[in-house]
Each structure stands twice: as structure tokens, then as C-alpha cells.
Amino acid sequence: MSLPPDLEEIYFLLDDGGSIVVYEEKHTSWLGVLAFSNEARAREFVGASNLAISEVVAISTSDAASIAGLIAQVKKRAVRNLLLDLDFKSGNCTIVEFEGDRFGPSRAWQFTPRKKL
Numbered sequence: 264m265s266l267p268p269d270l271e272e273i274y275f276l277l278d279d280g281g282s283i284v285v286y287e288e289k290h291t292s293w294l295g296v297l298a299f300s301n302e303a304r305a306r307e308f309v310g311a312s313n314l315a316i317s318e319v320v321a322i323s324t325s326d327a328a329s330i331a332g333l334i335a336q337v338k339k340r341a342v343r344n345l346l347l348d349l350d351f352k353s354g355n356c357t358i359v360e361f362e363g364d365r366f367g368p369s370r371a372w373q374f375t376p377r378k379k380l
Contacts (some may be wrong), residue, residue, distance in 0.1 A: 265369050272321040274299040279317050285342055289375040295346040304348055311351035331364035
């Protein structure tokens, strides 16, 4: 399983400095990028978490060059996957691994933050 086939865009949260928001999972040394299947889910997460963000941005799932560029940039920050549609309260999400410069396999995931969200 990879990204849902009907997913046309992926939405990301940017902090006040313009960086993509990432989270570290408990018992790991790598990070996951927060990503959402629609803007409403992104805004729900922001509301539930009280996260200070400057904007929500989207990338088309068919834009291979932009996705490759994004993955290359975040890998420099020890990011290894996407946390797609992370529910702030339950921690349920879909984890999407990176394979080179593209999205790879995905699976249901129970996210446990390194520090309390």
C-alpha cells in the first residue's frame, strides 16, 4: 500500500520560520513530516494541538519533481517518512516511508511522540 490513489494533493504545515513541521517518535532518532490529505484535516490538527503555524501549503501528488525536492530537503533533517493524517488525540495515522526520492509503502500506524504533543 502507498498513497491512496484518489489523493490529489498533500498538505503540509509550515512554522513561523517557513520550515515544514516534523515530529520525533518515541524510541527513534528520526523524524516524520506532518502531512494531511486535505486542508480541513490540517486545520483540525492545528486547532487540537494549539500548534503555532504560519500557513498550510499543498503539493500535487502528481508533481514528481516537487515531491523529490521535498524529500531531498527533509532527509537532511533526519526525516524518514510522512505522518499522514495524524490524529492529535489518538495518535492514529498512516505512515508513508520514503524510497529514494519518492513515496514508498504505507501502513496504519500508532504514533507515540518523543515528547508530549
